[in-house]
Amino acid sequence: xTGFVTVPDPQPTALRPAVPPRALRPGRRRGRLxxxxxxxxxxxxxxxxxxxxxxxxxxxxxxxxxxxxxxxxPVLAGLALLRRSAVALxxxxxxxxxxxxxxxxxxxxxxxxxxxxxxVQHNVSDENPDPAGTARALLAAGPDLVALEExxxxxxxxxxxxxxxxxxxxxxxxxxxxxxRYPVGDVxxxxxxxxAIVADWSRGMRATVHTPRxxxxxxxxHLPSLRLRPTDGFGSTIRDxxxxxxxxxxxxxxxxxxxxxxxxxxxxxxxxLGPVTEQVRTDRSDFAFSWPAAAPVARIDHVMAxxxxxxxxxxxxxxxxxHLPLAARIRI
Numbered sequence: 402x403t404g405f406v407t408v409p410d411p412q413p414t415a416l417r418p419a420v421p422p423r424a425l426r427p428g429r430r431r432g433r434l435x436x437x438x439x440x441x442x443x444x445x446x447x448x449x450x451x452x453x454x455x456x457x458x459x460x461x462x463x464x465x466x467x468x469x470x471x472x473x474x475p476v477l478a479g480l481a482l483l484r485r486s487a488v489a490l491x492x493x494x495x496x497x498x499x500x501x502x503x504x505x506x507x508x509x510x511x512x513x514x515x516x517x518x519x520x521v522q523h524n525v526s527d528e529n530p531d532p533a534g535t536a537r538a539l540l541a542a543g544p545d546l547v548a549l550e551e552x553x554x555x556x557x558x559x560x561x562x563x564x565x566x567x568x569x570x571x572x573x574x575x576x577x578x579x580x581x582r583y584p585v586g587d588v589x590x591x592x593x594x595x596x597a598i599v600a601d602w603s604r605g606m607r608a609t610v611h612t613p614r615x616x617x618x619x620x621x622x623h624l625p626s627l628r629l630r631p632t633d634g635f636g637s638t639i640r641d642x643x644x645x646x647x648x649x650x651x652x653x654x655x656x657x658x659x660x661x662x663x664x665x666x667x668x669x670x671x672x673x674l675g676p677v678t679e680q681v682r683t684d685r686s687d688f689a690f691s692w693p694a695a696a697p698v699a700r701i702d703h704v705m706a707x708x709x710x711x712x713x714x715x716x717x718x719x720x721x722x723x724h725l726p727l728a729a730r731i732r733i
Contacts, residue, residue, distance in 0.1 A: 404406055404694045405650040406717050408552065408583075409646070410513050411512065412690050413508050413543060414681070415534040417473050417510045419446065422543050425438040430629045432481070432484060432486030432488050432489040433488075433489075433631055434491050435477055435480055435481050435484065435486060435489035435493075436478060436486075436492040436655055437487070439475075439477050439492035439493050439495050440492065440495060442474075442477070442495075442499070442500075443495040443496040443499040444456070444494040445463065445470060446470055446496060446499035446500055446502075446503050447450050447499050447503070449463055449464055449480075449670070449673065450469060454672065454673075457635055458635035458636070458638075458673075459635065459636045460672060461635055461637050461641075461667070461671050461672060461673045462629075462635040464670040464671045464672060465635075465667065465668050465670070465671050465699055466698065467503070467668070467698065468475075468500075468504055468507075468672045468688060469577065469698070470496070471496075471497075471500040472680045473496055473503070474493060474496050474497045474500065474727075475494065476574075477489070477492075478493040478685070481493055483643075485719035486671055488522060491506055501681065504512075505524050505703075506684055506685060506686065507687065507688055509615065509688060510648075512668040513549070514712040514713055515660070515712070515731075515732055516712050516713070516729065516730035516731055516732050517570055517612070517613075517731060517733045518546060518612065518660075518730070518731045518733065519542065519543055519544045519545050519546075519727050519728065519729070519730055519731075519732060519733055520544060520545065520546045520547075520548070520660065520662060520670050520700075520704050520728070520730075521544040521546070521547045521548070521717070521726055521727070522547075522548050522662045522663065522664075522703065522704050522726065522728075522729070523539060523547070523548070523550070523553055523699060523702070523717075523720070523722065523726040523727070523728045524549075524550040524551055524623065524664040524702060524722060524723075524724040524733055525550065525552065525556070525560070525720070525721075525722050526551055526721065526722035526723050527551040527553045527556075527576075529551075529556065529720070529721040529722050530582045530721050531721045532556035532559035532560055533559040533560075533562070533563050534720070534721065535560075535720040535721055535722065536559065536560050536562075536564050537563055538717070538718065538720050538726070539564070539717070539720075539726055540564065540567055540698035541606070541717075542664065542717060542726075542728045544567075544568070544580040544582075544728070545568075545581070545612075546579065546580070546582070546610065546619065546660075546662070547568060547579070547580045547581075548577070548578070548579050548580075548619075548621040548629070548662035548663065549577065549578045549579075550576060550577050550621070550663065550664045551623070552573070552576050552577065552578050552625035553576070554726075557578075558575075559708075560578070560580075564580040565580070566580050567582070568580035568581055570582070570583060570584050570585040570586040570610075571585070572585050572606060572608040573606075574588070574590050574591075574603050574605070574606035574621075575601075575602070575603025575604055575606075575661070576603065576604055576623065577603075577605065577606050577621045577622070577623055578606075578621070579606065579608055579619060579621050579653070579662075581608075581619075582627075583610055583611050583612050583613070584610075584611045585608050585610055585611075586607065586608070586611065587607075587609040588607070588608045589606070589607055589608075589668055589713050590603055590605065590606060590607075590648070591605030591606055591620060591650050592605065592613055592620065592640065592646065593605040593609050593622060593624070593643045593646045593647045594643070594646075595625060595639040595642040595643050595646075597639050597642075598625070599637065601656065604622065604623040604624075605620070605621070605622045605623075605647065605650070606620065606621045606622075607619070607620050607650070607654075608621075609656070611626075612733065614657060615658065615660065615733070616661070617656070617658045617659070617660055617709070618654050618656040618658065618659045619659075619660045619662065620650070620651065620654075620659070620660070620661045620662070620663070621661075621662050621663055622646050622647050622661065622664075622665065623663055623664045624640050624643045624644055624647070624663070624664065624667070625639045625640045625643050625666065626666055626668050626681050627640055627667070631719060637667070637671075638668050640667065640673060640699070641673040644667070644673055644674050644675075644677050644694075645672045646666070646675045647676070648675075648676025648680055649676070651677065651680040651681065652680055655698070657706070657707070657708040658706075658708045658709055658733060659680075659681065659706065659707040659708065660704070660705070660706050660709065660731065661677070661680075661681050661703070661704070661706070662689045662703070662704050662705075663702070663703060664701060664702050664703075664724065665677065665701060665702070666701050667701055668699050668700055668701060669683060669685070669700075669703070677705075678705075680707060681705035681706055681707045682705060682706065682707070682711070683703055683704060683705040683706070683708075683711045683714060683729075684710075684711040684712060684714045684729065686713065686714075687713070687714060687715050689714045689715050689716045689727060690716065690725075691716055691726075691727050692723070692724050692725070693723055693724075693725050694719045694720075694722060694723050694724055694725050695723075697716065697725055702724055702725075702726075702727045703727070704729035704731070706731055709731055709732065709733045710731065711730070712729055712730050712731070712732050713723070713729065713730045714727060714728070714729040714730075715726075715727070715728055715729075
């Protein structure tokens with residue numbers, strides 16, 4: 402006769418630890434991956450200079466788009482919430498803190514800050530279909546100085562006619578020009594041409610502007626364009642060479658008061674512009690992205706100063722160019 406033996410349960414059901422449903426268990430592996438990504442983004446924000454530039458200029462490429470790494474924070478935090486990983490959610494605070502450390506000072510500026518000069522910078526594009534309309538738009542900002550790049554012989558008369566009504570003093574070298582409310586003198590070419598460019602190429606200029614607050618050396622520059630190609634990556638080699646020449650010219654300038662205006666084809670975070678940004682400073686209270694005009698992602702147009710302060714910089718409405726104009730107020 403077969404019997405049944407009842408084996409007592411060694412642990413009553415009521416005392417067993419509750420096993421959470423699979424959907425509620427923390428995804429440890431995924432949590433570790435999200436945590437690692439958060440640490441990586443934070444490190445890129447804080448230690449971007451450690452990213453090497455030897456291969457495809459990846460360091461300069463990263464630094465050109467550095468503020469946009471902040472978009473990773475809500476993505477990482479959202480994924481951590483979806484995965485219900487408390488560790489990954491806490492780790493998302495690391496890139497948030499790193500971004501605030503790098504760009505926390507980029508706040509809306511004080512529009513009433515005291516200033517002595519209003520400066521407008523614009524790469525007007527050599528294909529601009531309406532140079533006169535562009536010039537009128539720039540004058541709407543009430544500038545004391547206007548610096549232009551990519552001024553073609555065909556468009557020069559239009560710019561000179563419109564801008565000259567309020568800014569009668571002019572200095573021109575090659576494709577760059579300066580229009581001033583105050584007298585201009587000691588105009589000369591600044592040689593910033595890279596060795597690889599053998600054609601006629603004049604894109605740097607220096608002038609003395611006699612303002613009511615004293616003489617100011619004003620430099621207008623247009624550094625070589627960047628190209629992103631599969632073969633050589635972020636092609637900034639000739640831009641960097643031109644920036645080194647411009648930086649040397651700024652360092653040799655005898656006047657203490659100096660303003661640099663131009664399309665530098667790089668952001669202030671880009672190490673390739675180091676020779677320039679070691680000499681002059683700008684305002685970062687507004688991102689003031691200027692390129693491309695249709696959907697700006699970077700400020701590559703600049704107004705910078707030495708022994709003077711750029712107290713505000715902002716983008717102006719779009720013109721017929723592929724860049725947005727940039728306006729700045731300077732306290733001497």
